[in-house]
Amino acid sequence: MDAQAGLLFEDASLQNIAQSVGTPCWVTGAGTLRRRTRNLKAAFAASGLNVSLHYAMKANDHLATLTLLRSEGCGADVVSGGELMRALQAGIAASDIIFSGVGKTDMEMALALESGVGQINVESAEEIRRLSNVAVKLRRTARIALRVNPDVDAGTHEKISTGRAHDKFGIAWDDALDIYRDAATLPGIEPVGLAVHIGSQILSPTPYKAAYTRVADLVRELRINGLPVHIVDCGGGLGIRYRDELAPAPAALAGAIRDTLGDCGVKLAIEPGRWIAAPAGVLLSTVIDVKRQSEDAPDLIILDAAMNDLARPALYDSWHGILPVSPERLNAALSPQTVVGPVCESSDVFASSRPLPSLRPGDVVALLDTGAYGAVMSSNYNARPLAAQVMVDHGQWQIIKERQPIEDLWAGETVPQWCHRAPE
Numbered sequence: 001m002d003a004q005a006g007l008l009f010e011d012a013s014l015q016n017i018a019q020s021v022g023t024p025c026w027v028t029g030a031g032t033l034r035r036r037t038r039n040l041k042a043a044f045a046a047s048g049l050n051v052s053l054h055y056a057m058k059a060n061d062h063l064a065t066l067t068l069l070r071s072e073g074c075g076a077d078v079v080s081g082g083e084l085m086r087a088l089q090a091g092i093a094a095s096d097i098i099f100s101g102v103g104k105t106d107m108e109m110a111l112a113l114e115s116g117v118g119q120i121n122v123e124s125a126e127e128i129r130r131l132s133n134v135a136v137k138l139r140r141t142a143r144i145a146l147r148v149n150p151d152v153d154a155g156t157h158e159k160i161s162t163g164r165a166h167d168k169f170g171i172a173w174d175d176a177l178d179i180y181r182d183a184a185t186l187p188g189i190e191p192v193g194l195a196v197h198i199g200s201q202i203l204s205p206t207p208y209k210a211a212y213t214r215v216a217d218l219v220r221e222l223r224i225n226g227l228p229v230h231i232v233d234c235g236g237g238l239g240i241r242y243r244d245e246l247a248p249a250p251a252a253l254a255g256a257i258r259d260t261l262g263d264c265g266v267k268l269a270i271e272p273g274r275w276i277a278a279p280a281g282v283l284l285s286t287v288i289d290v291k292r293q294s295e296d297a298p299d300l301i302i303l304d305a306a307m308n309d310l311a312r313p314a315l316y317d318s319w320h321g322i323l324p325v326s327p328e329r330l331n332a333a334l335s336p337q338t339v340v341g342p343v344c345e346s347s348d349v350f351a352s353s354r355p356l357p358s359l360r361p362g363d364v365v366a367l368l369d370t371g372a373y374g375a376v377m378s379s380n381y382n383a384r385p386l387a388a389q390v391m392v393d394h395g396q397w398q399i400i401k402e403r404q405p406i407e408d409l410w411a412g413e414t415v416p417q418w419c420h421r422a423p424e
């Protein structure tokens, strides 16, 4: 905090950015992206592990973010044809791309094969057969890893758990050996290994260890059955501290991998998204109104950002820090306030009865740790244009996406003639 400039993000004044660009506005910190990527790599190197890092771009897929992370040596984990095209557009080499996802269309498979992605993670016997057909037609070979479901509870939010038997993800544990064996016989398919991803915002190394222990056992079992296994993709999911969570350091994840898979003689990969990108972003928003409620209820702070911009609180009851950006407000006395957006949904609430410095109309606030699963999950609900985006780096900043023009909201829509006539 600077007495004059108020809240700074990577040495850039958030007040200045809000004044120049308007709000709502996402701000991404280039320095934070770099620092966290380097920390992650250093933690793995210190554990003696050689892992390739495939950034899960679903967390934040702006071309500037992807380009910066490519410069830091990251490949990408993609889950759709659109993400694949974006990653290629950002200059990420196809060979450094892993195509994951629970459902890939034939067209997406063809795109992956034609662009030469390094690895396709498959999630069912049916998908492998379809991929084989597509590969044969294109005269290509798909290098596949079987995403297995280890039936491990990651202990995270119900809606972002992916590794329990009843979750829709991955191949059921007991089917994995047979499916791997069958895959090896299919034309156009080369099974190269296994993949596992048990969920997101994971706050303990214990479920990681449980999942990787099972995967290491499966690697041995496959080999005993004469099936080659060269790669284990350990997925993502490492959690961060949004409020007061005791989030594990990357060294804990590295340790879990080393202790379980370290001596399996496989090439290791990880797919972190949130850990790299979440703390590298804030969402700036202006207070539209302060609505006084009955005596014992907190004031309602109505922002110009809403759940269509930042969906996480409405979807997962997630907690994001909120700080005013002006120096006067930053130091004001705290009182309980409820912070909401203007969208017509009762779930459009960012904070309930939260002790915050008293806010007034016109004040700008920053919603913290919104660099992952923030802008990417925005929608046009309530005909609200997508917010502008800015990137900061050591005090300099630049608009990286203009606010969506209002006319864009109906661009591409056509109105059939009959809509203009009242029925007879």
Ligand SMILES: Cc1ncc(COP(=O)(O)O)c(C=O)c1O
Residues within 6 Å of the ligand: 056, 059, 077, 100, 101, 197, 199, 200, 201, 235, 236, 237, 238, 271, 272, 273, 274, 275
């Ligand atoms: C297959 C896969 N890999 C990686 C990730 C990235 O997860 P996170 O952002 O929690 O690191 C996800 C999202 O949960 C995913 O589904």
Ligand SMILES: N[C@@H](CCCC[NH3+])C(=O)O
Residues within 6 Å of the ligand: 058, 160, 200, 201, 312, 316, 372, 373
């Ligand atoms: N969208 C979720 C994370 C999902 C991870 C993808 N499987 C969140 O905001 O926390």
